[in-house]
Amino acid sequence: MSADQKSYKDTLTLPQTTFPMRGDLVKKEPGRLEKWEKSNLYQRIQKRRQDQGAPKFILHDGPPFANGDVHMGTALNKVLKDLVLKSKTMAGFETPFIPGWDCHGLPIEFKVVQQARDLAPAEVRRRSAEFAKKFIDIQRASFRRLGVFGDWENPYLTLDPAYEADIIRVFAKMVESGMVYQSKKPVQWSYGAHTALAEAEVEYKDKVSPSIFVKFPLTTQPLDLGVDVSMAIWTTTPWTLPANLGIALHPEFTYVVGKFENAETGATENFVIVRELLEQFADKTGYKLVETLAETKGKHFEGLEAQHPFLDRTSRVINANFVTTDTGTGAVHIAPGHGADDYVAGQQNQLGLVSPVNDDGEFTEEVGLDELVGQHVFKSNKRIIEILEERGVLLGQEEYQHSYPHCWRSKTPIIFRSVEQFFISLDTLREKALSEIDEVKWLPAWGRNRIYGTVEARPDWCISRQRTWGVPLPVFFDADDKAILDAELVRKIADYAEKEGTNFWFEMSDEELAELFGLPAGSKRCRDTLDVWIDSGCSHVAVVDRRPELHGPADLYLEATDQHRGWFQSSLMLSVAYRGSAPYKTVLTHGFVVDKDKKKLSKSEAEKAGKPIDAAHFYNKYGADIVRLWVSSVNWQTEVPFGEDLFKQVTEPYRRLRNTLRILLGNLDGFNPETDRVAAADMPLVDRWILERLNEVISECRKAYEQLEFNKVFTKINEFCAADLSSIYVDMLKDRMYCDASSGVRRRASQTAMFDVFSAVSRLLAPILVYTADEAWEHAGFEGSIHELDFPEVNPDFTDGSATTKVDRLLELRHTVQTAIEAQVQAKTFNKNNEAAVTLTVPADEPVLDLLNDREFATEFFIVADVHVTTGDEVSATAAMTEHPMCPRCRRYEPVANEAEGLCERCDSVVSA
Structure with a gap:
């Protein structure tokens, strides 16, 4: 290159910006976060809207459990919430956000007790509180690092005394309304964790169980047939046979009383089998119908007695509409102590209740066979089958694989076991709760049917837990062991708990507690704790009603799809019980994070497979803005596929978006929007066109933000930057920007357009790329943070679409x-x-x-x-x-205007000037 050519470089206006091409997010983001927090950015944002008298938008935070690092599923949830709030803030709302944590319950206590056995209750609670607080700090740091804004110094914690007191006051309200009662009923019992479980604490896994057909000889014969007839039942829980008290038939099904012959042994028996299952019964047992003695409806067998196959008592034949013809014999083994349907049927027919199982899942003396006492119920299946075979009443057996409930924490199969527990009667709540569901907006719409179905079918809520780490169930028993359910007493307990915390319940003696609350001598406290879903389900009282910056009902609850039977439901039921209405106006349900095979990514399974799933791994490797861009790119309405390979794909659009901001900033060097703007009427066509396109982007992105469709925002901005800006506009105008006179009208028009594009795109990206957008705004020379601004408005000068x-x-x-x-x-x-x-x-x-x-x-x-x-x-x-020569300054092929220099007309005029 000659000296003359080098001198032309000095006459060009090349892009200049301090905004670096490389994001270096992992290094830079923590410093920006520290700057935000030192300057109280969150508080400034809220104060600005308060001063404007802006309307409030309240997203109430569902509390994550304080028992581990932040999983990518939790990160998805928290960033989605932040996208909602930041976009609502920039749309003109005041958006106070009070984050919270669920601190009590089985997962924490389980880990504490595993680490040290035989601890006193007070020590279990002390250690559990320390454990929870440790992970609150860890998770809070992660959420802040992800760029989530909120009142992090004043979160709500379910272990705070004031919060615990409000839980107890909600309980008092239900006691006052007559909703709370005590009963010995079958509950889902975890022998691994020694406690009853709520439905939301149960997960389903495949289990292989022994499937058996058993003969129950009738002691009172049906239909005067003059022959001995037996009932035949089918069960996958042989261990519940000691608790059998009845056999259920459907009143309207047709049952065949017939002579059956075993093809292999030649033995004949007379059985009662529902007509639809005769062939299946023959396949499973070898007993084929050879002669029909009678056919009649199930209702005609009601009241007959059958001999228990190995105990000295009889079982009564009853009718029940839950009997099906899917499998078995149409005659269902009824053990009222071991199943919800069985219990109801037993109560309706006065069968009584037997439940010979202790806390460890082992048989008690009530089992009726000495050799089974002390044996675990599942290990007893084999021996019970042998006893049946020895007595000649085993008709058939096979292995049966089915979906079976397991304890979510101990991972052990649960058992249905009857114990004295406290319950909330849902009959008084159900109708109102169902009507409130239809007053709520559900996103996606199928969420309505899911929660409606679970509420409609839900049995009474078992609320007592045999645990130490939780809010005490605030009930006393009198000297005769009768529960004292008194709302005023419960409120006194709440007032004391608010001052002292709830540890007093576990540290004081029964005598001291009775004296403290003015109870007769001999009164004893209940040693159970309340179901942890009551803790989080009371947050609308303990947080939304308590905090002056919030209001109820909340505008939005946003959680994963499992919360239809978890927090969404517990909040609904307790709010209906407390105030007669739903606690939320809108409920958004997002999908789970799953692997590429659509399997839910649990932390434990990911660790086993060597696949990182902690959010910290990803923001420490790629940056929080990449995590946030990933969240914005997914469709939250469905399951969210995730893996490091999929995650890496998000880095490419990030580079494109960052480079777009950099190009715009580079071309805005030397432009003062106060003095250098070009009026719309004086703008060349292409500049008017890009601003018309920008108007479309603003309009569509604001609409997508309003509808919480963040992936549409991501797609729209990405397409605009890649196609309209980079491929067309910027490419086309390079010559103009570099080679025109720096203050020429055409160039200033393009700078005006680029300034408006940068300003709008930066603000539209701000809820997503919180760090990058703020960094770009700072490099543009603006004061303050981009997060204190409003979304861009459509420019009326560029709405006719003519360009x-x-x-x-x-x-x-x-x-x-x-x-x-x-x-x-x-x-x-x-x-x-x-x-x-x-x-x-x-x-x-x-x-x-x-x-x-x-x-x-x-x-x-x-x-x-x-x-x-x-x-x-x-x-x-x-x-x-x-045929034109190349101009040595602009490198375009143009007619020569300056023969001596070989310059084109435009370059000659710029150089001369």
């Missing part, structure tokens, strides 16, 4: 021109677009003919040396090597 219509047509013609150029490049006629002289044929009535005949506009738009326009019937183009 878009013309440019759309020009882009169609550009495709024709480009095809002709590429053919000549391949033929090696010339090497680059800007060497091409194009002849373009268009119809005589071509709407953009005037623009095509404007050489300055046409050569810039098509990035060529010359455009010659002719008219014809069809659009076509040819290309040849231009």
Whole structure:
């Protein structure tokens, strides 16, 4: 390059910006976060909206469990919440956010007790509180690092005395309304964790169980047939046979009383089998119907007695509508102590209740067979089957794989076991709760049916837990062991708990507690704790009603799909019980994070497979903005596939978006929006076009944010930056930006457009790329944080679409021109677009003919040396090597205006000036 050529470089206006190409997010984000927190950015944002009298939008945070690092599923949830709140803030709302943690319950206590056995209750509670607080700090640091704004210094914790007191006051309200009762009923019992379980604490896994057919000889014979007849039952829980008290038939099904012959042994028996299952019964047992003695409805067997197969008592035949013809015999083994349906049927028919199982899942003396006492129920299956075989009442057996409930923490299969527990009667709540569901907006819409179905079918709520780490069940028993259910007493307990915390319940003696609350001598406290779902389900009272910056009902609850039977439901039921209405206006349900095989990604399974799933791994490796961009890119309405390979794909659009901001900033060097703006009427066509396109992006992104469709925001901005900005606008205007006079009208018009694009795109990206957008805003020279601003508004000067219509047509013609150029490049006629002289044929009535005949506009738009326009019937183009020389300054092929320097007319005027 000659000295003369080097001197021209000084006459060019090349992009200049301090905004770096590399994000270096992992290093830079913590410093920006520290700056935000030192300057109280969250508080400034809220104060600004308060001063404006802005309407409030309340998203109530569902509390994550304080028992581990932040999983990517939890990160998805928290970032989604932040996207909602940041977008609502920039749309003009005041959005106070009080984060919270669920601190009590089985997962924490389980880990504490595993680490040290035989601890006193007070020590278990002390250690559990320390454990919870440790993980609150760990999770809080992660959420902050992810750029989630909120009142992190004042979160709500379910272990705070004031919160615990409000839980007890909600309980008092239910006692006052007569909803709380004590009963010995079958509950889902975890022998691994020694406690009853709520439905939401149960997970289903495949289990192989022994499936058996058992003979129950009738002691009172049906239909005066003059022959001995037996009932035949089918069960996958042989261990519950010691508790059998009845056999259920459907009253309207047709049952065959027949003579059955075993093809293998030749033995014959008379059985009662429902007609639809005769063939299946024969396949499973070998007993085939050889003679029908009678056919009759199940209701005609009601009241008959059958001999228990190995105990000295009889079982009564009853009718029940839950009997099906899916499998078995149509005669269902009823053990009221071991199943919800069995219990109800037993109560309706006065069968009584037997439940000979202790806390460890082992048989007690009530089992009726000495050899089974002390044996675990599942290990007893084999021996019970042997006893049946020895007594000649085992008709058939096989292994049966089915979905079976397991304890979510100990991972052991649960047992249905009857114990004295406290319950909330849902009969008084159900109808109102169901009507409130239809007053709520559910996103996606199928959420309504899911929660409606679970509430409709839910049995009474077992609320007592045999645990230490939780809010005490605030009930006393009198000297006769009768529960004292008194609302005023419960409120006294709540007031004391608010001052002292609930540890007193576990540290004081029964005598001291009785004296403290004015109870008769001999009164004893209940040693159970309340179901942890009551803790979180009371947050609308303990947080939303308590905090002055919040209001109820909340505008939005946002959690994963499992919360229809968890927090969404417990909050609904307790709010209906407490105030008669739902605690939320809208409920958003997002999918689980799953692996590429659509399996739910649990932390334990991911660790076993060596696949990182902690959020910290990803923001420490890629940056929080990449995590947030991933969240914005997914469709939260469905399961969210996740893996490191999938995650890496998000880095490419991040680079594109960052580079777009950098290019815009570079071209805005030297531009003062206060003094250098060009009016809309004076703008060239392409600049008007990009601002019309920007208006569309603003409008569609704001609508998508309002509808919480963040993936549409991601897609729209990504497409705008990749196609309209980078591929067309910026590429087309490089020559103008670099080579025009720095203060020329055309260049200033483009800078005006680029300033508006940068300002709008940065703000639209701010809820997603919290760190990057704020960094770019700072490098643009603005004061304060981008997060204190509003979303951009549509510019009324660029709404008529006239520029878009013309440019759309020009882009169609550009495709024709480009095809002709590429053919000549391949033929090696010339090497680059800007060497091409194009002849373009268009119809005589071509709407953009005037623009095509404007050489300055046409050569810039098509990035060529010359455009010659002719008219014809069809659009076509040819290309040849231009005859013009290359201007040494702008490198375009143009007519020479300064022979001595070889400069084109535009460059000569700029250099001369």
